[in-house]
Amino acid sequence: MSHPHPLRIDIAAPSRAYPVLVGSGALAQLGAALDAAGFGPSRYVVSSPTVMGFWGEPLHQVLPDSTPIVVPDGERHKTLGGVSRIYEALLKAGADRSAGLLTFGGGVIGDMGGFAAATYMRGILLAHVPTTLLAQVDAAIGGKVGVNLPGGKNLVGAFYQPSVVVIDPEVLATLPRREFRAGLYEVIKYGVACDAALFGIVMRDLGPLTRRDTGALSPVIAACCRVKGEIVAGDERESGGRRVLNFGHTVGHALEAATKYRRLLHGEAVAYGMLAACAIACARGVLPAADRATVASAIAQLGPLPPVNDLSAAAQLEFMRHDKKVHEGRLHFVLPAGIGVSQIVTDVSEDELLRALRELGLDE
Numbered sequence: 001m002s003h004p005h006p007l008r009i010d011i012a013a014p015s016r017a018y019p020v021l022v023g024s025g026a027l028a029q030l031g032a033a034l035d036a037a038g039f040g041p042s043r044y045v046v047s048s049p050t051v052m053g054f055w056g057e058p059l060h061q062v063l064p065d066s067t068p069i070v071v072p073d074g075e076r077h078k079t080l081g082g083v084s085r086i087y088e089a090l091l092k093a094g095a096d097r098s099a100g101l102l103t104f105g106g107g108v109i110g111d112m113g114g115f116a117a118a119t120y121m122r123g124i125l126l127a128h129v130p131t132t133l134l135a136q137v138d139a140a141i142g143g144k145v146g147v148n149l150p151g152g153k154n155l156v157g158a159f160y161q162p163s164v165v166v167i168d169p170e171v172l173a174t175l176p177r178r179e180f181r182a183g184l185y186e187v188i189k190y191g192v193a194c195d196a197a198l199f200g201i202v203m204r205d206l207g208p209l210t211r212r213d214t215g216a217l218s219p220v221i222a223a224c225c226r227v228k229g230e231i232v233a234g235d236e237r238e239s240g241g242r243r244v245l246n247f248g249h250t251v252g253h254a255l256e257a258a259t260k261y262r263r264l265l266h267g268e269a270v271a272y273g274m275l276a277a278c279a280i281a282c283a284r285g286v287l288p289a290a291d292r293a294t295v296a297s298a299i300a301q302l303g304p305l306p307p308v309n310d311l312s313a314a315a316q317l318e319f320m321r322h323d324k325k326v327h328e329g330r331l332h333f334v335l336p337a338g339i340g341v342s343q344i345v346t347d348v349s350e351d352e353l354l355r356a357l358r359e360l361g362l363d364e
């Protein structure tokens with residue numbers, strides 16, 4: 001089913017303004033979107049075997065003359081080695097500075113392909129065609145690209161905005177159920193942290209959204225892109241306002257690290273992190289108990305989260321001390337003050353954190 005008019009959101013990042021096109025059937029308009037974004041005839045598609053297996057043929061129909069560069073995805077492949085493979089394929093195919101690179105996959109492919117585009121010959125044109133819900137609502141917007149080092153996640157990277165982002169929710173049909181849900185937790189993050197109307201729509205349409213009805217998905221994805229776009233326009237390099245998007249991420253990152261990135265998907269860890277932030281905010285009297293219950297119920301309705309009750313609360317504190325969100329010894333924490341309203345604080349004490357983690361069921 002194709003819709004002739006995708007929704008268009010304009011992202012006004014200081015380093016580059018670009019459109020995000022969202023809609024069922026938007027993939028069919030990719031060629032025209034690349035033309036409009038200034039792409040020349042030399043076009044490379046960075047993707048993964050999984051994504052190409054499901055969607056390679058429809059993509060080929062739309063971009064018959066593009067050159068595929070297929071690299072493995074999954075977090076453990078988001079490395080400089082993966083980026084090297086992309087450089088080598090570009091070089092071998094004779095790509096010069098007039099080449100354009102398109103990422104077609106989840107956040108791993110977007111971050112890795114984006115970093116290759118940012119650095120190959122000091123930068124070539126980039127477009128993102130995200131194929132996971134997480135990448136559609138988050139990773140493809142805002143220009144953060146990069147890879148992991150053995151010593152930690154996202155330690156090497158750049159800010160490099162794409163020239164266009166094309167989002168077709170039809171491609172989500174093949175996404176594993178857990179991956180899809182993990183993306184929905186990030187959608188809830190946007191709603192609770194900064195957009196009450198979005199949160200209301202998500203709650204109203206939870207049925208069609210979880211059935212992946214593209215008519216319900218398109219406006220919600222577009223709303224997330226709009227929120228992220230507005231924040232990025234005001235704070236491209238994450239020195240201030242962009243940090244509200246870290247709601248749920250302080251505790252979330254600790255839980256991911258504590259379970260060696262194997263037990264929890266990122267969105268699932270963020271769901272726990274949002275519950276912890278709500279517990280702290282509620283204990284401080286910043287967040288009304290009714291709002292905390294609303295957030296908890298939204299998260300519960302999306303389905304079960306992997307258990308964390310065998311983890312030690314004290315060990316999580318240790319992980320948080322090593323987080324990038326620590327600035328001059330202070331842990332930045334996003335606390336909700338209501339649905340759609342949040343504040344960034346730097347004075348959350350270890351006692352408050354421990355109490356919140358125990359409320360999540362973690363061990364002493």
Ligand SMILES: NC(=O)c1ccc[n+]([C@@H]2O[C@H](COP(=O)([O-])OP(=O)(O)OC[C@H]3O[C@@H](n4cnc5c(N)ncnc54)[C@H](O)[C@@H]3O)[C@@H](O)[C@H]2O)c1
Pocket residue numbers: 048050051054073074075078105106107108109111131132133134135138139140141142143144145154171172173174175176179266
């Ligand atoms: N740049 C940013 O601002 C930003 C923001 C958030 C997250 N990220 C990064 O994104 C990454 C996570 O992204 P992700 O959750 O998309 O994970 P991912 O890219 O690993 O994709 C998850 C899985 O889904 C598969 N897949 C992708 N599209 C599919 C489809 N349409 N049908 C079936 N399977 C499909 C992939 O092969 C993979 O196995 C992390 O590395 C994270 O650091 C970046």
Ligand SMILES: [Zn+2]
Pocket residue numbers: 138186249266270
């Ligand atoms: Zn996240």
